[in-house]
Amino acid sequence: MGATGGSGVLAAGLLWVALVAAVTEEPPAHALAEVLFCQPAMPSLGLALTFDADQLFWFDFPGSRWTPRLPDLPPWPPALEPPTQLLRDATLCQDLRRALTALAAGMLPESKGIPVADVFPVQPPALGEATTLVCMVANIFPPAVEISWQLDGVPVTQGVTHTHYTPTADLTFIRFSYLSVTPAAGDIYTCIVTHEGDNASVVAYWVPPNPVTSEVLETALCGAAMALGILLALLGIAMVLAARRSAHG
Structure with a gap:
């Protein structure tokens, strides 16, 4: 992430909350992460569950439900993290973002x-x-x-x-x-x-590739085969003439 001066906003007002579990039995390790972010821009809230670099679920805040990234994934157990708890976490995230932004205004540059x-x-x-x-x-x-x-x-x-x-x-x-x-x-x-x-x-x-059409390819192959045949015929004639000259000599 780069930093730009003059804006005086704390990292665009984002707050991260992550839970990471690593499997260390054999390398490489894998990570299961749940990341919550909040910001002034849209979307103002986001919550995703990822495994390594792949997103498994994202939380639909207007609908208060987990949505799988792929349709064949099993549904998220609602009792594991009740939507009411996640909505409280989101409210806390926004409150902390506003408080931290007010404290850091004019002191820290915006990160982009x-x-x-x-x-x-x-x-x-x-x-x-x-x-x-x-x-x-x-x-x-x-x-x-x-x-x-x-x-x-x-x-x-x-x-x-x-x-x-x-x-x-x-x-x-x-x-x-x-x-x-x-x-x-x-x-x-x-x-x-x-x-x-x-x-x-x-x-x-x-830009889509422009492959050689089949007719053009067939014509090119026929031309190459004909040229090769002519070359071999000329080579054969030259060898015959050379052999006759050697015999007369």
Whole structure:
């Protein structure tokens, strides 16, 4: 995370609460972490349960329920952490954030991370066949970014889904955005990441590969085979002529 002077805000007003359990029987160790964050920006609250770098569950505060990251995960046991307790923790987080921000105002700079974006397809793409593009945005801090898509400079909103923020071991966040596409030759897909309140954006591009068509490939192979045949024929004629000259000599 980088620091910028002049704002006098305590780390964007974020407070982390984490519970980590490490399995040390054999390397590498694994970590199960529960991370709660609160901030003035949206989303104002976030709570995620992760195993190593993978998010398992996130807590839906408006709905007061745990939601699995993947649909085939079993439901979170409601008696393990009652929603009322988590809502009290969230209130405490906001109260502490406001108190610490008031104490540190004018003393500590604002801490920000510069997002890093990368766009790639879920599976090897083929022109004219439907696939999904993934925009992976890492080094997010604070967790308040907007991710948008463009096709040839035109905004795209259909077929777009976003994940919730996943905390990482280096105290930043990662987030994914997905776009359903049917790539065509010459398409230029753009993933744009913007921090709330910033005038700068991080942009990542993806251009579908332009493979050689089967007809062109067949023509090239036939041409190469013909050229090789002519070369071998000329070599054979040269060898015959050389042998005859040796015999007459």
